Amino acid sequence: GAGVSQTPSNKVTEKGKYVELRCDPISGHTALYWYRQSLGQGPEFLIYFQGTGAADDSGLPNDRFFAVRPEGSVSTLKIQRTERGDSAVYLCASSLMSTGELFFGEGSRLTVL
Amino acid sequence: DAKTTQPNSMESNEEEPVHLPCNHSTISGTDYIHWYRQLPSQGPEYVIHGLTSNVNNRMASLAIAEDRKSSTLILHRATLRDAAVYYCILRTRATDKLIFGTGTRLQVFP
Numbered sequence: 001g002a003g004v005s006q007t008p009s010n011k012v013t014e015k016g017k018y019v020e021l022r023c024d025p026i027s028g029h030t031a032l033y034w035y036r037q038s039l040g041q042g043p044e045f046l047i048y049f050q051g052t053g054a055a056d057d058s059g060l061p062n063d064r065f066f067a068v069r070p071e072g073s074v075s076t077l078k079i080q081r082t083e084r085g086d087s088a089v090y091l092c093a094s095s096l097m098s099t100g101e102l103f104f105g106e107g108s109r110l111t112v113l
Numbered sequence: 114d115a116k117t118t119q120p121n122s123m124e125s126n127e128e129e130p131v132h133l134p135c136n137h138s139t140i141s142g143t144d145y146i147h148w149y150r151q152l153p154s155q156g157p158e159y160v161i162h163g164l165t166s167n168v169n170n171r172m173a174s175l176a177i178a179e180d181r182k183s184s185t186l187i188l189h190r191a192t193l194r195d196a197a198v199y200y201c202i203l204r205t206r207a208t209d210k211l212i213f214g215t216g217t218r219l220q221v222f223p
Binding site for chain 2: 031033035040041042043044048055056059091101103104106107
């Protein structure tokens with residue numbers, strides 16, 4: 001596809017369940033970012049990959065959150081034992097290089113009941 | 114990370130110019146000034162960025178104060194499609210992540 005693709009677009013789950021959110025970056029983009037956005041707030045940085053490795057995971061709120069990018073392309077954000085406070089839109093972005101323009105997907109809206 | 118300050122909201126009429134201000138008094142010499150905007154129900158999109166000199170592109174112009182402690186994003190003729198939240202962000206070479214604030218919500222009236 002031409003842009004960053006995120007699936008699912010909407011996910012409703014129950015408290016305590018495990019969730020995976022997927023991001024397909026633009027082909028050839030080496031840098032990949034995860035953000036989350038609560039209503040009325042700006043996007044909050046979670047983690048950044050350069051290639052396969054997490055270059056900066058300082059934004060992950062706790063050890064229930066984990067992200068992987070095993071082949072340097074698709075990334076998965078994994079949330080264990082979900083809590084109601086995890087409800088947000090999770091945004092993925094990619095860029096050609098780490099200092100380039102970020103291209104964002106439309107996000108995955110997570111609702112934890 | 115150096116912080117930016119923006120008004121919470123601004124209003125404009127269609128086809129009028131819009132000047133969106135941003136203060137960044139603690140900016141360092143290596144910080145680039147980036148602007149992104151977020152339309153309703155979409156992810157943010159890049160608008161423009163600059164270091165010291167004013168910049169123009171097809172979307173907007175960026176005017177940077179001589180002391181770099183403030184900047185202004187200029188939309189030359191606002192359209193209804195420009196209604197969005199506009200984020201002013203400082204991006205340092207030392208880090209590759211963008212740190213978003215709460216931005217300025219721009220309303221455009223017909």
